[in-house]
Amino acid sequence: xxxxxxxxxxxxxxxxxxxxxxxxxxxxxxxxxxxxxxxxxxxxxxxxxxxxxxxxxxxxxxxxxxxxxxxxxxxxxxxxxxxxxxxxxxxxxxxxxxxxxxxxxxxxxxxxxxxxxxxxxxxxxxxxxxxxxxxxxxxxxxxxxxxxxxxxxxxxxxxxxxxxxxxxxxxxxxxxxxxxxxxxxxxxxxxxxxxxxxxxxxxxxxxxxxxxxxx
Amino acid sequence: xxxxxxxxxxxxxxxxxxxxxxxxxxxxxxxxxxxxxxxxxxxxxxxxxxxxxxxxxxxxxxxxxxxxxxxxxxxxxxxxxxxxxxxxxxxxxxxxxxxxxxxxxxxxxxxxxxxxxxxxxxxxxxxxxxxxxxxxxxxxxxxxxxxxxxxxxxxxxxxxxxxxxxxxxxxxxxxxxxxxxxxxxxxxxxxxxxxxxxxxxxxxxxxxxxxxxxx
Numbered sequence: 284x285x286x287x288x289x290x291x292x293x294x295x296x297x298x299x300x301x302x303x304x305x306x307x308x309x310x311x312x313x314x315x316x317x318x319x320x321x322x323x324x325x326x327x328x329x330x331x332x333x334x335x336x337x338x339x340x341x342x343x344x345x346x347x348x349x350x351x352x353x354x355x356x357x358x359x360x361x362x363x364x365x366x367x368x369x370x371x372x373x374x375x376x377x378x379x380x381x382x383x384x385x386x387x388x389x390x391x392x393x394x395x396x397x398x399x400x401x402x403x404x405x406x407x408x409x410x411x412x413x414x415x416x417x418x419x420x421x422x423x424x425x426x427x428x429x430x431x432x433x434x435x436x437x438x439x440x441x442x443x444x445x446x447x448x449x450x451x452x453x454x455x456x457x458x459x460x461x462x463x464x465x466x467x468x469x470x471x472x473x474x475x476x477x478x479x480x481x482x483x484x485x486x487x488x489x490x491x492x493x494x495x496x497x498x
Numbered sequence: 499x500x501x502x503x504x505x506x507x508x509x510x511x512x513x514x515x516x517x518x519x520x521x522x523x524x525x526x527x528x529x530x531x532x533x534x535x536x537x538x539x540x541x542x543x544x545x546x547x548x549x550x551x552x553x554x555x556x557x558x559x560x561x562x563x564x565x566x567x568x569x570x571x572x573x574x575x576x577x578x579x580x581x582x583x584x585x586x587x588x589x590x591x592x593x594x595x596x597x598x599x600x601x602x603x604x605x606x607x608x609x610x611x612x613x614x615x616x617x618x619x620x621x622x623x624x625x626x627x628x629x630x631x632x633x634x635x636x637x638x639x640x641x642x643x644x645x646x647x648x649x650x651x652x653x654x655x656x657x658x659x660x661x662x663x664x665x666x667x668x669x670x671x672x673x674x675x676x677x678x679x680x681x682x683x684x685x686x687x688x689x690x691x692x693x694x695x696x697x698x699x700x701x702x703x704x705x706x707x708x709x710x711x712x713x
Contacts, residue, residue, distance in 0.1 A: 328666065329596065330522040330523075330525070330666045330669055331522075331666050331668050331669050332665070332666050345665065346525065347525060347526070347653070347664045347665045347666060347667040348665040348666055349522070349523065349525050349666050351522075352523070352576075353522070353523025353524065353525060353551075353552075353576070358665070364663075364665050364666060364668060365668070366600075366663075366668050366669060366670070366671070366672050366673055366700075367522075367548065367596070367600040367669045367670050367673060368600045368601065368604050368673050370600075371596060371597030371600055371601070372597075374597060375597050375615065375616070375617060404575075405574075405581065405584070405593070406573060406574060406575020406576075406581075407549075407571060407572055407573040407574050407575055407593040408572065408573070408593060408595050408596075408623075409549075409572050409573035409575075409595075409596050410572070410595070410596040410597065411595075412595040412597075412598075412617045412618055412621065412623065413595050413596060413597035413598070413617045416616050416617045416618075416619075417597075417616075417617070442621060442622050443620065443621045444621065445617075445619075445620070445621065446619060446620030446621070
């Protein structure tokens, strides 16, 4: 399985029936492909939709029904639409149970940087700052390294998205949580050893006695 | 409410005007009005909108034509022309978290001086802003936004100017409809009064100054 699918499949196991979930663009979007069949969640698109369904069949796209990337989606039975003030009221107001976002860096305390690389890439924060500030649970989906360099660092060098730490980071090599503000290795990737994770991670990781391979 | 041609509506907009424009990645943007702004070469515009779409589409057309000197938006990452003009300092870009942007506009339309939001606290977004503590929690004072014109895309407009919206094309439209001196609407369909049931009207007719007539 490719790294992106490993990450998306593992994050899908965090979903619980009844949750209102917001998926960011990129790897997070793939999480929707792995929702367990016995789990029913509501997916929110920040552009004003709850009940976002899969990509429409060819020829069935509605130009007025898109996701946060502007791509055509479908609306599941029971879906509803609303304006951007309500959409971000849901997000900032703590009504979103879980958000999954991409990341550029996460540091040893769980702080996330994911919206700009000064001098190189300034796309804007879009909804990311509101999501990290307001969602009940924040999960980061990203590859463990970028061009061989660790993305899980001691301290973020890129501008922070929020001062609220994330709850979970899932990469193709590791699942990391931050109990007590301390990066802790909970699971290791398929065929990956603890030593390999530690070597590819700049942040100091707490290592519990048991670190199972992720499912 | 008066009906006008797109040409006459845009003729009312002076160069240097501040425009709020509906749409999320071009979905819910009044293309007719955009095309006319380009045709009449209205320069030095300030745009307040969620994003600048992509080149050749929606607000992207105004950017392509070099008509915009300032943009206040949450995300410009999918429009390389916007990025280029920003880096070359041909256009000033003020990036605002999406939930903050829509609330600043809502405040502007609702007679409020601004809003207090936790989004951006401790990040570069807080630079130059007043921080206010309420019940032990820090918030940024984000001031209200106003515009000279709001350019709206509705799905249905009745003969009196009541508006309703379709699916994810609603986004910023009903919020900006309240925050400008003059509101101009392009609707997908113009329908008899009564066809939009009172409970389904999203933007009340008195907020609409001009409706673009069918040609």
